[in-house]
Amino acid sequence: MLDANIKNQLKAYLERVTQPIEIVASLDDSDKSREMQALLGDIAEQSNRITVIERRDDAERKPSFAINRAGEDTGVRFAGLPMGHEFTSLILALLQVGGHPPKVEPEVIEQIRAIEGTYEFETFISLSCHNCPDVVQALNLMAVINPNIRHTMIDGALFQDEVNERQIMAVPTVFLNGQHFGQGRMELAEIVAKIDTGAQARAAEKISAKGEFDVLVVGGGPAGAAAAIYAARKGIRTGVVAERFGGQVMDTLAIENFISVKATEGPKLAAALEEHVKEYEVDVMNLQRAAAVIPGERGFEVKLENGASLQAHTVILATGARWREMNVPGEKEFRGKGVAYCPHCDGPLFKGKRVAVIGGGNSGVEAAIDLAGIVSHVTLLEFADSLRADAVLQKKLASLPNVTVITNAQTTEVTGDAKVNGLVYKDRVSGDSQRIELEGIFVQIGLLPNTDFVKDTVERTRFGEIVVDARGQTSVPGLFAAGDCTTVPFKQIVIAMGEGAKASLAAFDHLIRESVPA
Structure with a gap:
């Protein structure tokens, strides 16, 4: 064996x-x-x-x-x-x-x-x-x-x-x-x-008793980890509040474009990030979700959903992004009952069944290729008139006999009883509605920034991204942001790490300038 x-x-x-x-x-x-x-x-x-x-x-x-x-x-x-x-x-x-x-x-x-x-x-x-x-x-x-x-x-x-x-x-x-x-x-x-x-109340009391941080990083993904390390190396009091250390990386299986590492997996990289952060005197508060960031005269108050409150001279927002949802009737009702977002995790449960993949970018086409080896048939639906994935992926997809690609398709409804039994889409050329009978739907249409909790605090784009300058500075002095939650283009791990480091250096520079009398 x-x-x-x-x-x-x-x-x-x-x-x-x-x-x-x-x-x-x-x-x-x-x-x-x-x-x-x-x-x-x-x-x-x-x-x-x-x-x-x-x-x-x-x-x-x-x-x-x-x-x-x-x-x-x-x-x-x-x-x-x-x-x-x-x-x-x-x-x-x-x-x-x-x-x-x-x-x-x-x-x-x-x-x-x-x-x-x-x-x-x-x-x-x-x-x-x-x-x-x-x-x-x-x-x-x-x-x-x-x-x-x-x-x-x-x-x-x-x-x-x-x-x-x-x-x-x-x-x-x-x-x-x-x-x-x-x-x-x-x-x-x-x-x-x-x-x-009683754990939540005890944790809130313990967190609220902490002293003021020089830099408080909100988020524990690649950007947050880099920001924390760069701040701690300056010898200033650094804290990290993370809903889940590792962030979106934890849901990523194959990583083959992280420079100097030919291939790794998301959980392995996340574990390495956490281990590196803990090499320094960083106060990591994991499994804690930020509810609000309130600017004050000398700094910021960061309120957490468990009722705790933290004080910091500067704050770096590195909250990343989450899976984008279709926002159609039936999606929320059947989440976990046929509607899924991780083909690597949930694909084997649909062995021999019919599934759809929503999205024709790299993620969608890769999901369709992976699922084709497990399920009986894959239908890939793309909103635009052509797929957006890399040519090599499209060529592989076209070679699979149990995959159907439908373009100009706008998903309008997920149907089911106790679990998914189909989806309805509109042909964007003819305007006709069509129904596909199937047992599973994998949504792969991109990401949404996790910034709702600061929508009244900082300037955001209509997509919810936090607007930052070349130094990671937001519209609020002393409040910085980095990574996938910002306007910086190209949501990549290596870019997020660089942006986290840059925002941390900018926060340190801000602290120095603020401490010098006019």
């Missing part, structure tokens, strides 16, 4: 295991059970502290396996083979159950230990989803720490009957005690905060 190179790496990792582990496998006579049997056998061969126990007459999903401390039910289970992006989740579960300490702040561990009640989590994933492992790893860790918490990872492609019964159309989808708990990427602190009801 595992090649020699992976076995050697796994053996090295498993040397950190200090307690005996029992892997209890629930198997039947299927091919997938035989694959699981081989995988678990390979794992057990790499450590004399691991024992595999096979069961065939129990009531657990098959194939699945639990990772337990010897003589205990730890509450960590994998239904399906955790390969692909989930292989790391498997290794971490083995290490943590086996006594290797997790890289988590002690206060978070104590917070998890103190959670009372009974929590049975189930996470439906796809092995190609790059957002799923964070959720799986967070919930596995919580199960290892707190005996009141249990977690099962479920491969949606393998357990299609459950996916259909629960009408799951996007991953990761998490259920708690049989009820829908959440969908999409979630970090450990975010999950803990959702079940620890």
Whole structure:
């Protein structure tokens, strides 16, 4: 099952295991059970502290396996083979159950230990989803720490009957005690905060008690990270407020145009950004959303949605952008029930089904190419009279037999009952309306800047972009902006980083000039 190179790496990792582990496998006579049997056998061969126990007459999903401390039910289970992006989740579960300490702040561990009640989590994933492992790893860790918490990872492609019964159309989808708990990427602190009801109030009180910052960066994407590093290197008091550290990069799979790095993935780059920021004395306040920026006589007050308030001499807005929506009837109602925005994550859930891709730029054409290898048929709809994607992508798209391209198509409605069953579009040449029967719609029509919370504070364009000059200065002195939320053209990671650095240097220059008497 595992090649020699992976076995050697796994053996090295498993040397950190200090307690005996029992892997209890629930198997039947299927091919997938035989694959699981081989995988678990390979794992057990790499450590004399691991024992595999096979069961065939129990009531657990098959194939699945639990990772337990010897003589205990730890509450960590994998239904399906955790390969692909989930292989790391498997290794971490083995290490943590086996006594290797997790890289988590002690206060978070104590917070998890103190959670009372009974929590049975189930996470439906796809092995190609790059957002799923964070959720799986967070919930596995919580199960290892707190005996009141249990977690099962479920491969949606393998357990299609459950996916259909629960009408799951996007991953990761998490259920708690049989009820829908959440969908999409979630970090450990975010999950803990959702079940620890007093966490938000405690966080707000702690944040409000912080002193005044010289530079406060709002946003934790490439622009925000660069701004924070450049400010901290000047030796001034720097803080970062981020709704999600890494920003839109976390939802990007392949990155092949980041200069000096031939190829990487968004989550890897985001982790590297966070690690670099933490090399400096930067106060990072993650999972915090800004609600308002209020200019004052000496600086700014930044209000957060949890009720906290921060003071800063200068502020750099680096809030990035989000997926643009079609804003047609049915889109919001069927989001997560057939309407999706991440083909890499959710594509496997539509295996053998009919889907549409909205948008003929690079993102849309790339999505159609990827989906064509999974689904039965892809219909790509483009508003303009021709596709806008690079020629090489268009050539590849044209070679695929199960793709139909429709131009001059304006999507007007998403239809469905419990989930999507079609879409309606208008032919912009004839004016006629047409309906396509399908099971999934992937929206790939660009981005919208996250600037609504400052619409009454700074000058913005009609597209919502913050107007900045060559130094990143906004219409409000001392308030700077950088990255995808601004008027700077070409929304690229490398450009956002440069703009973040520039805005930070401009903010430092502003601080120096303001401190000198007239």
